[in-house]
Each structure stands twice: as structure tokens, then as C-alpha cells.
Amino acid sequence: MVMAAPREDRPVATGGIDALVSLVASDMERVNSFILSRTGSDVALIPEVASHLISSGGKRLRPMLTLAFAQLSGYSGDGNIKLAASVEFMHTATLLHDDVVDESDMRRGKLAARMLWGNEASVLVGDFLLGQAFKMMVEVGSLAALDVLATAASVIAEGEVWQLSAAKDLSTGEEAYLSVVQAKTAALFAAAAEVGPILSGLDMHEREAARAYGNALGIAFQLVDDALDYGGAADLLGKNVGDDFREGKITLPVILALHKANDTERAFWTRTLEHGEIADDDLNMAIKTLRKHGTLEATLERARDYGNKAIAALDTFPNGPMKQALIDTVAFCIARAY
Structure with missing residues (x-):
């Protein structure tokens, strides 16, 4: 369970995402x-695509945040519906x-669209959806909201390119990786939320x-x-466990393990992630190495720290059911690992 720094008037996380889903249910329909x-x-x-x-599922957490913060801010109107859809x-x-x-085969537990219709269709339909998103933003008529979401679209694309350039690069540090996460996700x-x-x-x-x-x-x-990706199950991820490993992605558990790696371990990461030479049992060896150095738990500890920051940010808003639901949502997101 995630708890923020002690404060007498701050609610603590007590549940999952059900309260948030319930509070935004009518808007989400x-x-x-x-x-x-x-x-x-x-x-x-x-x-079709x-x-x-x-x-195919997915909790639609991001649009729910738009609806939740509109409610928390006392908004009445229908602009929140179009922006959440955007x-x-x-x-x-x-x-x-x-x-x-990423050449992924699965998405949300189903075959990825590219496996069914090809890469070209997936890219072009994605472009269509982006166009529709911006059209809806314009219809809302808020230049400030348009600016925030348009900036996010640019930053996300930057993050994707940044991650692509950092793939297979064992010299990637924690600070650089977190910058990619901040941009990409x-x-x-x-x-x-904003x-x-x-x-x-x-x-x-x-x-x-x-x-x-x-x-x-x-x-x-x-x-x-x-x-x-190294310690979970496919049904939790909606994709194959070990995809990051097979794709040569340098994620935080690996970055932390590299700080503690001996020569044999560093040679293993170089062969598998940098050179892409992956044998049948290498994923198990990667998981064993990460667990040996405690970097999966260290990654989750950092996630809990960011969860605390998220909860603390809600101090600006008055206590009530929606604020409590947003606090519980933090706990839900981190509890996926357990």
C-alpha cells in the first residue's frame, strides 16, 4: 500500500481503482x-484496426484522469468528454x-494490430487517430488545453526517439532513463490530469x-x-513477459544491476542486450541476476517514492470522495506488482 508523508489532514490509500471507475462511470460511458x-x-x-x-480492454486510466480532475475542479460542461476522448x-x-x-506481437493480451494488418496500416491508423484527437481538442475551444495536449504529443514523440537511440546502450544512466520515461509515458x-x-x-x-x-x-x-517485465505475468502486462529484454531495452532494473555487475554479468548483458544474441534460457538468467542484486525491488521502491509524490500533489485539492479515489488509484497502480 502506498502512503505519502504523514500529514494529519491527508487521507491515506485504502482501496483500488473501483472508486475512481464508479465516480466517472457516467462520463466514461x-x-x-x-x-x-x-x-x-x-x-x-x-x-477495423x-x-x-x-x-480490447485496458482500464482507460488516462481519460479517467481527465474526467476525475474536471470533477475535482468543479467543472460543468461537456468539454471534458471530448478531451478525455482525445x-x-x-x-x-x-x-x-x-x-x-518494437516489433511487438501482443498488445492487451491480443495479437498486436500490426500482426493482423501489417505495419503500414498500424502506423497510418495511428496517424488518423492523432488527427481526430486534435480535431476534438479544437472543438472544445480551449487554447490552453490544446497547448497542453499538443505539447504532450510532441514530447511523447521525442521520448520515443530518445528511447530508440538509447536502445542497446549499456551506458544509459538512471537520470537519462527517467527522462525518457517522463517524456514517453x-x-x-x-x-x-492538467x-x-x-x-x-x-x-x-x-x-x-x-x-x-x-x-x-x-x-x-x-x-x-x-x-x-522481468517478474510479472503476461496477463498483468497484456504482452509477453521479457519483451523489454528481447527488444534490447535498457530499463531501470537493468541499469541498477549494471552498477553492481561483475565481469561475467556485464558480458552477459553485453551479449544479450547490446548484441541481441539471446539463447533459450537467457531470460531466466536475466531474472535471476536482477533478483540477486535486488534491482526489481529497488525499481518498485522508486515507484513507491513517485507514488508518494503523486499523493502529496493532491494536498492542493479539498478532501472528498474524488480525492480519495485518486489516492487509491496510486496504490492500485503500484499494487499491480504484487
Whole structure:
């Protein structure tokens, strides 16, 4: 369970994500209907590919953050529905593009779209969804919200390129890796949260608090994924365990293990991650090495630290059911590892 630094008037995490799901349920129904209406196209392949991923599950945590912070900020209107749908389209487009870059076979427990329709269709449908996302942002009519989400789209693309350039590079340090995570993953969490207070016309203090929550939650979420890739199960990840290893990704558990590696271990990481020469039992050896040095737990400890930062960022907002639900969501995201 995640707990922030002690403070008498701060609620503590007590549950999972159910409270958040319940509090945004009616808005989320409208978002889901809106998403379906915006995946339509005269080009049959577009709704076919888009629906494959959009309807394949996923908790839709990012659009739920938009709805949650709009509620927490006292917003009344329908701009939150379009912005939440925009956030989900941005996320879906990123997944379609990621699977092509990473040559992934699975996504959310199903065959990746690229395995069914090819890389070209996956990339182009992702582009279509990005276009639809920006169209919806413009329809809301908030330049500030458009700026935040457009900036996030740019930062995410930067993060993807940054990660690509760092792949197989054993010299990647913790600070550089966390910068990639902040760009590639946390940027959309942060933007999704920030647009809620923007819609409500709140000042920069509330915007920054919402953004800080989303940013810290996004980093924690990714660090848990990093640990799960070596110590989890496919049904938790929605992809194959060990994909990061097979793709030569230098994630935090490996970075921390390299700090403690002896010559034999360093030669192992060089052969497998840098040169891509992976034998049948190498994933098990990687997991054994990470556990030997305690780097999976160290990664989760850092995730808990970011979870604490996310909870602390909510101090700006008044106590109540939605604030408690957002605190519980932090605990839920980290508890996936256990």
C-alpha cells in the first residue's frame, strides 16, 4: 500500500481503482460512445484496426484522469468528454506506433494490430487517430488545453526517439532513463490530469498540482511495468513477459544491476542486450541476476517514492470522495506488482 508523508489532514490509500471507475462511470460511458463515433471512416480498414485496439480492454486510466480532475475542479460542461476522448486517441495512436517500432506481437493480451494488418496500416491508423484527437481538442475551444495536449504529443514523440537511440546502450544512466520515461509515458498522464483544472478556469497553482500528480503517477506506472517485465505475468502486462529484454531495452532494473555487475554479468548483458544474441534460457538468467542484486525491488521502491509524490500533489485539492479515489488509484497502480 502506498502512503505519502504523514500529514494529519491527508487521507491515506485504502482501496483500488473501483472508486475512481464508479465516480466517472457516467462520463466514461459518454466518452466511450464518443470514441466509437469518431473512429468511423469511409475507409473500412480504419475503424477495423482502431476498434481492434480500442475495444480490447485496458482500464482507460488516462481519460479517467481527465474526467476525475474536471470533477475535482468543479467543472460543468461537456468539454471534458471530448478531451478525455482525445487523450485516449493519443494513447491508442502511441500504442499502434510503439508496436511497429518494437516489433511487438501482443498488445492487451491480443495479437498486436500490426500482426493482423501489417505495419503500414498500424502506423497510418495511428496517424488518423492523432488527427481526430486534435480535431476534438479544437472543438472544445480551449487554447490552453490544446497547448497542453499538443505539447504532450510532441514530447511523447521525442521520448520515443530518445528511447530508440538509447536502445542497446549499456551506458544509459538512471537520470537519462527517467527522462525518457517522463517524456514517453508520464507526459500524457500529466497532460490528461492538467486539462481538468484548465476547463474549470482554475489558476496555475491547481493546474500545476494536477500535472504533478499525473507526472508522478505516470513515472510510477512505468517503473512498475519495468519490474513486471522481468517478474510479472503476461496477463498483468497484456504482452509477453521479457519483451523489454528481447527488444534490447535498457530499463531501470537493468541499469541498477549494471552498477553492481561483475565481469561475467556485464558480458552477459553485453551479449544479450547490446548484441541481441539471446539463447533459450537467457531470460531466466536475466531474472535471476536482477533478483540477486535486488534491482526489481529497488525499481518498485522508486515507484513507491513517485507514488508518494503523486499523493502529496493532491494536498492542493479539498478532501472528498474524488480525492480519495485518486489516492487509491496510486496504490492500485503500484499494487499491480504484487
